[in-house]
Amino acid sequence: MADIQALLSALEVFTQTPDKASLDKANTWLQDFQHSPAAWSTCNALLLSPDAPPAAKLFASQTFRAKVTYDLNQVDPSQLPGLRDTLLTALKNYQSGPRAIIVQICLAVAGLALQYPAWENAVQTMITTFGTNPETVPVLLQFLTLLPEELHTNSKIPITDYDWNERITNLLTKNSKQVLDLLSMYIQAAGVTVEVQNQVFNCLRSWLLSGEVSTAEMAGSPLLGFAFEALASDTLFDAAVDVICDLIHETQEIDDNMPVIEMVVPRAIALKPLLNKHKDNPEKIRGYARIFAEAGETYRMLIVHHTDTFFPIVEALVECATYPDLDIVPITFPFWARLAQVIGKKSSVPPLFVQAYQTIMRVIIGHLRFPADSSPLSGQEADDFRSFRHVMGDTLKDCCEVLEPEACLLATYEMITAGLSNNASTLSWQEVEAPLFALRSMGAQIDPKDNRAVPKIMDLIPSLPNHPRVRYAALLIISRYTEWINMHPEYIPPQLQYISVGFQEQDADVNAAAGQALKWLCSDCKQHLVDVLPTLHNFLNTSGTKLLQDDRRMVYEAIAHVISAMPMGKAAQSLKTFSLDILSQIHAVTSKAVQATKQELKEIGDGLENLEVMLNVIRSFGEELPAACHNTCKEAWTIFDQFIVKYGTDADLAERVTRVLRHGLSFFDTAVREIGAAVVARMSFAFEATGFSSYLWIAGKIIGRFGDQEDPELRGSFQEIYERSTNNLASTLQVKAAGTIPDVLEDYLQMLIQLVQQAPDIFFQSSVFLTAFRASTAALSLVQADTIFAALDLFRMILSHDCLDPHPSKQPPPNFILYANAIHNVIEIGGSEFLGYLLNGLVGDFPPESDSMVVSIFRSMSTIWPSLVLTWTPLVLHQLPTSAAPNPIKENFLSELTSAINEKRFDQVKYAVISLHRASKKVRERRKAGALER
Incomplete structure (x- = not known):
């Protein structure tokens, strides 16, 4: 009774609106309870108690x-028959619902049947127990529906592959004909309800999709005919559609399934007239579209x-694509794509297919049209429609695959000219x-050497109506056609003029499209635009x-592309x-006696972003800098240095300026060495003043580039x-949790990694080595994968450093002894704490890909400090939360680790660590699943 009352109290928390701590506490208690042996009897009592609350019964x-x-x-194996009978009794008691409880008990019965070989006739037992009473038939059908799904998909059940195969044969394969006969009987039984018929269809799908019922077996039963009826x-419509689609899908092996296909296809084609009959019923049309689409995709060859056949x-699919409901139209899209892949490779396309794709192209362009201005779309509707237009654009590319891009472009061009030839007063921009959007979508398919269609389109653009949406679409066409324009440079001036006008529009979208067009024009036609740079x-x-x-x-990015093409x-x-x-603007603001305004600082931030974009495109002129750049590195740094001193405490500006410095390091390369020490010194003081991680980031990059230089100042x-x-x-870590500064820790770790690799004497021989080791250890408590990987990488470098090799292949450098002494000292002082973080992360939030790094670190520690590892590990394991690593898992790990170390089989440490991780992962997944269910 105490367990029941505690359980009810924990569940009661979820019906209230408590604080998160209370919810977490209740959830943890329930998860721990589910692990306990006492849960069997407690839950049995609750499930069979008529007075228990619904939530308790479900739990x-x-x-x-x-x-x-x-x-x-x-x-105990002797108690398994009793457990089976308990579950069957519960199913009888809940035969009227709730369905959620029936589902959970059925899944439990399925899992038990899989793991209980002595219950040889489990399916027959269920049929006998529940299959003759109309009131319990729904329970049987629910069980039979779930059985193949559970047995084929629940990988968490601990059973060997051999046993699994044997039980699948006994539970499913040997019973498939009996189940099919049973379903055939139920679906046409006298007095059968629609609910039972729907269940029959769902059950049939489960056995069909699992492969336990073959397509030939289904086609040979009354169920095929009944599905179409x-x-x-x-x-019954939706369930019947699902069954028919699944049956068609399962006949993908055409040669093996021709007898079934010959039965299915005539029935499917006979549905075609119903598209017109039910044209006012979108749900019916959706179902028919699904059947035709599945048939089209499966039988495309x-x-x-x-x-003819x-x-x-x-x-039928053309007709479905023509339907005005844009939720139904995309059902046909995969068919058009896959069919195009087949017939697009043929030397000639049969006329019927040409006509079909011509129709689809016109239909899709019609669907692309925005509603009239009198009935505009709402915000979310407009966003959804814009996204869907790009999906439709992919189908237009499929049309190009079949009809050839030139033909598609010309046909679309003629639609525009036909519209423009109408009375201007009646012409809508949507038309x-x-x-135009279609031309943009098909632009990816054009031949850069085309001399028929694209010139007409380019000549048309300047004469298009001056409407923002039209200009926006035309500018994006230019963006897409820049490779063609590069091969036809005579079209650059008119298109550049059209882009220029776009920048003068009041519409922000048009401005953005103009920027996009200029960027791509400059990128693809850069050698033709050098003379335009002054403009x-x-x-x-x-x-x-x-x-x-x-x-x-985007304009600056465009300019950078042109510069990159110049001598x-x-x-x-x-x-x-x-x-x-940009630099003059920064210098002017920095030199002012008074503080800059917010607007001035915003403009500086924008300028820094523009400079970053340019440097990112141009990247480098090589090691031999041109004359114009000889003094620029030092001059630019002087400006940035003064700016950081004055405004480096602004987080956004600090981020911007350091990103420019990063690109400057790549651009100037060896020329940075002259100012490297000054830059690092400034980064040091700036980080101390602000705590901004970006300053450490730049320092790490400079150490990585020049760390091996014998320069005393550097x-x-x-x-x-x-x-x-x-x-x-x-x-900082004394007053702030590590989780509040993940960016700082990551950039700090990356800087240390560069020091270990490039300047190990500085790293190991400094008086702060122990402090650095402990600060880095704190990063293992984070959840950010990149930071954890950086920390593990650093520790792996430290603990597997060549200086620790007791049998080096050649004479080590003299200072290796100093490095090794430093590492030994650090491990002896901070090793226990480090081991705690490492194991906590392993059974906690470390990303799965980190396993090999943890294994490497653990093996190094076990090899070099075996006695310390064996001394620390029991205490560390005791402190691990049992919610992540229950005691049996801890004991098994300690036993395997101890044996590996004592027997000096250090390779076996790997298996101990991996076993601990896998076992704890299963525990976490189970607890997570329990939390999600609630």
């Missing part, structure tokens, strides 16, 4: 299912090779915009100032021209930032 049924899956080893019933399926520079300093930052950034000397001078605009700056940032981080 009891869920617990039975979970314990049969995970904990059947808690039941059931389409006339509103209440038959459609190609036996067109199978083409009515294509005609023009839809085929672009003038544009940026005049009209460009009115653009939104996103659009200005190096000229490119360097051009880059300097555009960069100086090395001094490396040691300074290492020691100052370590002490600063250690102080």
